[in-house]
Amino acid sequence: MADLGRAALVVSFGLALYALVVGGFAAHLNRRRLADSARNALVACFFSTVVASAVLASALLRHDFSFSYVAAHTNRTLPSIYALTAFWGGQEGSLLLWLLVLTGYGALAVALNRRLLRDLVAWVVPVLGGIATFFSFMLVAVASPFNVQTAPVDGAGLTPSLQNPYMVAHPPMLYLGYVGLSIPFAFAAGAMLSGRTDERWIVATRRWTLAAWTFLGFGQLLGAHWAYVEVGWGGYYAWDPVENAALMPWLAATAFLHSVMIQERKGMLKVWNMVLVALAFELSIFGTFLTRSGVVNSIHSFAQSSVGGWFLGFVVVSSVFSVALILWRLPLLQARTKLESALSREATFLYNNLLLVALCLTILWGVLFPIVTELVKGESRTIGRPYYDFFLRAFGLPLLLLMGIGPLIAWRRTSVRALARSIAWPIAAALTTGVVLIVAGAGSSRPGLIAYSFSAFVIAAIVVELVRGTRATGSLFRLIGRNRRRYGGYIVHFAIVLLAIGVAGSSAYGTNVERHLSPGQSTTVGAYHLTYEGVDPIRNDPNRTGQYAVLHVSGPWSGTLRTGNVTYTGFDETDNDVGIKTDWLRAQDLYVIADFQQRSNVVFFNVLVKPLVNLIWAAGIVFLLGAVVAMWPDAREQRRLVLRLAPARA
Amino acid sequence: MSALAIVLAVAIAAAAVLIVCLPFLREPVAEDDRLDAPTEEDERRLTLAEERDRALGALKELEFDHRTGKVGDEEYRELVGPLRQSAAEALRALDRAQGDEP
Numbered sequence: 001m002a003d004l005g006r007a008a009l010v011v012s013f014g015l016a017l018y019a020l021v022v023g024g025f026a027a028h029l030n031r032r033r034l035a036d037s038a039r040n041a042l043v044a045c046f047f048s049t050v051v052a053s054a055v056l057a058s059a060l061l062r063h064d065f066s067f068s069y070v071a072a073h074t075n076r077t078l079p080s081i082y083a084l085t086a087f088w089g090g091q092e093g094s095l096l097l098w099l100l101v102l103t104g105y106g107a108l109a110v111a112l113n114r115r116l117l118r119d120l121v122a123w124v125v126p127v128l129g130g131i132a133t134f135f136s137f138m139l140v141a142v143a144s145p146f147n148v149q150t151a152p153v154d155g156a157g158l159t160p161s162l163q164n165p166y167m168v169a170h171p172p173m174l175y176l177g178y179v180g181l182s183i184p185f186a187f188a189a190g191a192m193l194s195g196r197t198d199e200r201w202i203v204a205t206r207r208w209t210l211a212a213w214t215f216l217g218f219g220q221l222l223g224a225h226w227a228y229v230e231v232g233w234g235g236y237y238a239w240d241p242v243e244n245a246a247l248m249p250w251l252a253a254t255a256f257l258h259s260v261m262i263q264e265r266k267g268m269l270k271v272w273n274m275v276l277v278a279l280a281f282e283l284s285i286f287g288t289f290l291t292r293s294g295v296v297n298s299i300h301s302f303a304q305s306s307v308g309g310w311f312l313g314f315v316v317v318s319s320v321f322s323v324a325l326i327l328w329r330l331p332l333l334q335a336r337t338k339l340e341s342a343l344s345r346e347a348t349f350l351y352n353n354l355l356l357v358a359l360c361l362t363i364l365w366g367v368l369f370p371i372v373t374e375l376v377k378g379e380s381r382t383i384g385r386p387y388y389d390f391f392l393r394a395f396g397l398p399l400l401l402l403m404g405i406g407p408l409i410a411w412r413r414t415s416v417r418a419l420a421r422s423i424a425w426p427i428a429a430a431l432t433t434g435v436v437l438i439v440a441g442a443g444s445s446r447p448g449l450i451a452y453s454f455s456a457f458v459i460a461a462i463v464v465e466l467v468r469g470t471r472a473t474g475s476l477f478r479l480i481g482r483n484r485r486r487y488g489g490y491i492v493h494f495a496i497v498l499l500a501i502g503v504a505g506s507s508a509y510g511t512n513v514e515r516h517l518s519p520g521q522s523t524t525v526g527a528y529h530l531t532y533e534g535v536d537p538i539r540n541d542p543n544r545t546g547q548y549a550v551l552h553v554s555g556p557w558s559g560t561l562r563t564g565n566v567t568y569t570g571f572d573e574t575d576n577d578v579g580i581k582t583d584w585l586r587a588q589d590l591y592v593i594a595d596f597q598q599r600s601n602v603v604f605f606n607v608l609v610k611p612l613v614n615l616i617w618a619a620g621i622v623f624l625l626g627a628v629v630a631m632w633p634d635a636r637e638q639r640r641l642v643l644r645l646a647p648a649r650a
Numbered sequence: 651m652s653a654l655a656i657v658l659a660v661a662i663a664a665a666a667v668l669i670v671c672l673p674f675l676r677e678p679v680a681e682d683d684r685l686d687a688p689t690e691e692d693e694r695r696l697t698l699a700e701e702r703d704r705a706l707g708a709l710k711e712l713e714f715d716h717r718t719g720k721v722g723d724e725e726y727r728e729l730v731g732p733l734r735q736s737a738a739e740a741l742r743a744l745d746r747a748q749g750d751e752p
Contacts, residue, residue: 003652007659011666018670032685036673044669048662119685196688198696265707267700410715411708412729418722468718644699 002067005055005146008048012099013136015045019129027122027194035122039110042125045132046103053100056093056145060086065151069093075157077542077569081168086158088171091292091307092145097172098288099135101179105208106132109183113204116642120200123190131182134314143307157570163543166226173219174246178284180212181249184256185281188274189322192329197270202260203641207631209260213253214627220246221620232576232593234512234608236616239388241367245287248367251360252280255353262346265411270333271326272353278322283360285315290367341413348406352399359395363388393447397454400500403493404458407465422464429460448508455497455504462490480629488630495623498615502587505612513607516597526609528555528590535601536562543569548577549594549603556583563594563605587614691747698744705737 023038025031056069060083065071073086073093087093106128110121139145161167184205191201223243224236237243256276262269289311326333339347366383373381408422433456434449443449466487469479480487513525517532524530530551537547548564563579579592588611595604668675688696712729715721721729 004655004658011662030685032683033673037670040669044666410720411711472717
């Protein structure tokens, strides 16, 4: 069946190329049937990619080791669910997932907008076709998942750290985010190519951008939780280049989601919005390059090969294309209005944008630094955690503060007196929080203290805004229903506050104790008392061998905790399987890592108490809720937009 | 390559060709094969409609900001006049443009 998969990919490549070349020709020459034909090619490209994906998924589930990819990434003892996750566990499968999501998104986006925005879609098709051509070419000519061999008795197995329930959802979620950013990029490029830079491309892609941003954000939180429970070092974000690769496009997309509101309301920042859309897309491709090329050392680079050069070439070509398009259409992108006051909602959005992009670019510099030093000095120098932590504080804390100030400021302009009246309660909340924390003895960490005070400020600002809005409209539900995007955004702001509290709490106020213990010995960490009871080896598991240390815990929680070392079949490396007990009331974790000593019954334990860490995961749920509220279709707005676009269709 | 794989591959390719050719099979000869792109007139109306929506939106925002205390009475009085005027101008301009329709 590998031949069928290969044939389907060749068809996908042909269809994508057709959408690019014929679609561009049809849009340029204003040919309707030819443009429809190119659009159909893009839709058909999705279906042929589905066939190729089904062939690979079937081979993975059947353990068909005549497929080189299946033999390299699975073995017979691998549970079916992880055999399926091997689809994105390797280079070729990941590329196929990229193409599948891209063509699926693309087919849906052009199908949904084909009547209302026919002239724009005619230019969107060749742009999406161009991106799909690159990925299908890679799959056909450079990294095919359908290479065959004489089937070995068993396969090599899946990288152990990928054998985790979070890895079932985390990579596809990130791909839905990365690839989703292609849709606003394609519509923005289509708008510039067609010379119709009105708001239609923004209206058409608003929910696509929000969806991609949501997937990317939630996917990163899933990844952080995976790192926390699986990698076994007690943290959740290490400023690893591949982690940063997902954060950068998310930051650019966050900036775009804010600045696009200024374009919608004031007709300003058209060039800036085009730059942000292009930046988010280029960073998503650059992220894939980082993950796949092996140019940087990362625990997340599960697949490394020669595709890096191709990706770098694609990033360069698409960046040049984007910059050239923006420069070409600069006259059409000029704003006709100006910022009226530095104390206005649009001004706070602008400050927010500058901080987000500054944070994004400093992270980019941190990621590029080892590559640049390698090229210039011949030795790779890595930038460490202090660099990132410094800039996170330098840009992140003002951003947090702006999240509270922004909603309290009116559009156009606000007087200092009105602003002072609006922020009185939030300032009181922030000062009270700071004083209470200092009195309670939590003033040891200045960044932690500032983060908590600012968080209190933002929460109070959201409450003030909701209370005043409810008074003005008479009902909270009516208030939210009238402007779901705004209030969905406030829920997302609340999620970011939870995240900030969780990060500050777990990093600034955590406890860490390291002990060597023999069976029967005890140690105390914070309010917990732990007694090492003995070893429990893994039995009757064909996929894993290893042993667990059993600990009896008493304190805020009483019971048994298991933590151990595990070796997966076919792999030499030993992984930590950490023991975690969550105290939901305090939102804190007792986190234990065990390291068995050879030829000794003594075990080395690293015990961490991580206060408020669970607020980070709770933030993910709140973030999703806010995103859904913001994305929820608004019938009144839809009617208004259809009415506005009606003359353009006439 | 197995016979089944060949048959399936040919079927995929044939289906793809059929889907791509569909617009020409449905409409072998087209009376008007141009994309229904907006004319200059349409684009002007679209721009005016955007301006109308922006002006009305700004007025609505100002009312809401005033009711929620973000804008004081004095500022409100200063801002509301020009905004109402620009909204009225945008509505009139759009009406004129739609009145010009053939």
